[in-house]
Amino acid sequence: MAKDAARMKLSDLGEFPFLRRLRGRVPADPCVLLGLGDDCAVLSLSGTTLLTTDAMIENVHFRREWTSFSVLGEKAFMVNASDIAAMGGEPTFALLSLGVPQECEVEDLDAFFDGFVRAAGACGAALIGGNMSAAPCLMLSVTLLGRAPHSVVTRGGARVGDDLYVTGTLGDAALGFRMLQEGRNTADAQAVKARFLRPTARLAIGWEVAARGQATAMIDVSDGLLQDLGHLCEESRVGAVVEAQALPLSDAYRALLGDRDWSLALTGGEDYELLFSVSAEHRPALDAVAQSSACSITRIGRIVPQAEGLNVRGPDGRVYTPAHVGYDHFRLA
Amino acid sequence: MAKDAARMKLSDLGEFPFLRRLRGRVPADPCVLLGLGDDCAVLSLSGTTLLTTDAMIENVHFRREWTSFSVLGEKAFMVNASDIAAMGGEPTFALLSLGVPQECEVEDLDAFFDGFVRAAGACGAALIGGNMSAAPCLMLSVTLLGRAPHSVVTRGGARVGDDLYVTGTLGDAALGFRMLQEGRNTADAQAVKARFLRPTARLAIGWEVAARGQATAMIDVSDGLLQDLGHLCEESRVGAVVEAQALPLSDAYRALLGDRDWSLALTGGEDYELLFSVSAEHRPALDAVAQSSACSITRIGRIVPQAEGLNVRGPDGRVYTPAHVGYDHFRLA
Numbered sequence: 123m124a125k126d127a128a129r130m131k132l133s134d135l136g137e138f139p140f141l142r143r144l145r146g147r148v149p150a151d152p153c154v155l156l157g158l159g160d161d162c163a164v165l166s167l168s169g170t171t172l173l174t175t176d177a178m179i180e181n182v183h184f185r186r187e188w189t190s191f192s193v194l195g196e197k198a199f200m201v202n203a204s205d206i207a208a209m210g211g212e213p214t215f216a217l218l219s220l221g222v223p224q225e226c227e228v229e230d231l232d233a234f235f236d237g238f239v240r241a242a243g244a245c246g247a248a249l250i251g252g253n254m255s256a257a258p259c260l261m262l263s264v265t266l267l268g269r270a271p272h273s274v275v276t277r278g279g280a281r282v283g284d285d286l287y288v289t290g291t292l293g294d295a296a297l298g299f300r301m302l303q304e305g306r307n308t309a310d311a312q313a314v315k316a317r318f319l320r321p322t323a324r325l326a327i328g329w330e331v332a333a334r335g336q337a338t339a340m341i342d343v344s345d346g347l348l349q350d351l352g353h354l355c356e357e358s359r360v361g362a363v364v365e366a367q368a369l370p371l372s373d374a375y376r377a378l379l380g381d382r383d384w385s386l387a388l389t390g391g392e393d394y395e396l397l398f399s400v401s402a403e404h405r406p407a408l409d410a411v412a413q414s415s416a417c418s419i420t421r422i423g424r425i426v427p428q429a430e431g432l433n434v435r436g437p438d439g440r441v442y443t444p445a446h447v448g449y450d451h452f453r454l455a
Numbered sequence: 456m457a458k459d460a461a462r463m464k465l466s467d468l469g470e471f472p473f474l475r476r477l478r479g480r481v482p483a484d485p486c487v488l489l490g491l492g493d494d495c496a497v498l499s500l501s502g503t504t505l506l507t508t509d510a511m512i513e514n515v516h517f518r519r520e521w522t523s524f525s526v527l528g529e530k531a532f533m534v535n536a537s538d539i540a541a542m543g544g545e546p547t548f549a550l551l552s553l554g555v556p557q558e559c560e561v562e563d564l565d566a567f568f569d570g571f572v573r574a575a576g577a578c579g580a581a582l583i584g585g586n587m588s589a590a591p592c593l594m595l596s597v598t599l600l601g602r603a604p605h606s607v608v609t610r611g612g613a614r615v616g617d618d619l620y621v622t623g624t625l626g627d628a629a630l631g632f633r634m635l636q637e638g639r640n641t642a643d644a645q646a647v648k649a650r651f652l653r654p655t656a657r658l659a660i661g662w663e664v665a666a667r668g669q670a671t672a673m674i675d676v677s678d679g680l681l682q683d684l685g686h687l688c689e690e691s692r693v694g695a696v697v698e699a700q701a702l703p704l705s706d707a708y709r710a711l712l713g714d715r716d717w718s719l720a721l722t723g724g725e726d727y728e729l730l731f732s733v734s735a736e737h738r739p740a741l742d743a744v745a746q747s748s749a750c751s752i753t754r755i756g757r758i759v760p761q762a763e764g765l766n767v768r769g770p771d772g773r774v775y776t777p778a779h780v781g782y783d784h785f786r787l788a
Binding site: 155156159160161162163164165166167168169170171172173174175176177179181182183204205206208209211215217218219221250251252253255256257258259261263265267268270274276277278340341342357 | 500607
């Protein structure tokens with residue numbers, strides 16, 4: 123009987139009984155005056171509040187056959203948490219706006235919520251509101267709030283002479299996307315596919331470099347390093363040089379593409395690593411952060427005057443200006 | 456040249472140049488530390504904050520041939536503002552998560568944002584963040600914040616003996632939806648179509664009955680009177696009797712359906728009127744609110760013990776329990 127209930131389609135159960143199932147899952151928090159189940163959630167907030175919203179749409183951002191609903195729920199949270207990380211904040215409260223095809227099974231939606239709530243809980247955040255509506259494909263739009271007791275780090279504070287750092291490794295998610303499209307299943311392919319399917323928001327490092335006042339500007343790498351560095355440079359009115367050889371590549375990336383193919387590391391989207399600029403005087407301090415962190419931090423270049431533009435220096439020492447910087451949903455290549 | 460630019464498709468212009476166009480439109484507000492254009496918006500908030508999110512999806516909630524993009528933008532704001540009204544709050548800040556088909560023209564998106572920002576501005580709210588992504592159909596997910604300096608009114612405070620009131624007229628939007636489907640264009644059809652396409656959030660009345668401490672419970676009528684009254688009764692652990700003859704019907708509704716067909720007034724969705732319960736001792740005060748308001752307020756029934764359930768009393772004095780209470784996206788009729 124329980125099994126039958128789980129296998130029910132949403133069209134058998136109905137929207138309201140389904141939403142009622144979620145209500146017991148909102149954790150108690152003194153800031154939440156009212157959670158799921160009324161016209162609005164009601165919060166008692168003070169201080170600096172961060173707000174971001176991001177969506178994942180079936181057959182644009184993911185295919186259902188590539189992922190479980192639980193992993194999809196995790197990612198829907200993480201891509202938003204990454205924006206909070208990029209300001210140096212920590213996530214607090216989430217709202218979910220779901221578009222769901224009629225034939226969706228309650229079991230799958232339960233798994234989606236499980237993944238979402240688990241990822242949120244691991245990052246200190248709670249689901250406090252949302253809505254659900256019929257849709258021709260799965261659409262997952264998340265709004266995430268965050269807090270930042272210290273100054274937030276914008277994209278606009280980089281200064282000429284600053285070092286450029288990036289967390290983790292680059293290009294894996296885009297390579298994973300390619301492996302998913304090609305149906306490759308080697309150990310290396312699995313490793314990069316996991317980077318695409320289960321990204322991690324770099325909350326601890328973002329918080330650390332913001333709280334210590336080290337980062338002058340920060341952004342998360344969601345649309346490709348050069349594209350996002352371009353945004354940082356534009357907002358800061360500076361240029362930048364990236365050293366191709368310094369780019370952090372994973373073992374799987376090297377095994378699949380070789381040591382000298384930086385294309386996806388430079389332009390591949392969805393890595394959700396943090397890119398930030400730091401005054402060169404903080405180099406020793408940054409090394410200490412890197413050593414105490416579970417995630418690597420790599421110096422990949424430096425900030426230059428705006429007139430010099432955005433350039434990549436190859437291993438031969440030659441500097442070239444990239445023609446194609448990253449991913450834009452609406453730009454046809 | 457300007458005309459050519461307006462007629463460009465989003466795929467010609469690209470996401471980032473388009474989003475840049477929006478940035479100049481965020482009004483200055485001391486609470487907005489950072490608006491559009493970074494990883495997060497940054498607000499300085501204090502006190503009670505309301506949060507709601509609601510989505511409109513093409514061919515589920517609207518058809519493109521029924522509406523202009525500008526009117527669509529207004530409605531995307533208003534359906535969210537209605538949730539703020541239902542708590543007795545006022546809207547403050549909005550985030551927009553858009554899914555847009557590749558072939559969409561920049562001119563149409565500009566019109567959508569015009570409509571959204573105009574409706575928001577008229578209600579005292581500002582667009583402070585968002586994202587845009589490719590999608591197979593138009594998907595408009597809005598998150599709206601609000602404030603409530605007084606106590607918020609939940610769905611859960613109705614008491615046995617309270618009167619039940621509703622603003623405006625009921626059933627017009629559902630009838631308008633039917634007229635749109637049938638392609639009817641008489642003056643009466645136009646009037647109810649406008650109620651579907653251009654709803655108004657009843658912010659002033661919601662605020663008034665909350666600030667005066669009159670409403671014991673409140674909800675907006677978005678899924679049909681009986682469905683939403685059912686939610687209010689469930690949360691308040693009470694029952695209710697609705698007098699069919701007291702239901703406020705517009706002239707257009709009476710002309711199209713007659714005086715004695717209450718079906719759509721009882722079960723039609725998308726009216727975005729407010730339904731609230733008030734202690735009978737406040738009747739004279741409510742009459743005063745009604746007389747000073749631009750929108751009518753009608754007493755339609757009363758709260759009864761939970762064991763009596765939710766009933767409608769017809770003009771013959773007979774009470775019957777409705778089988779079908781309203782609209783659920785996922786329930787097949």
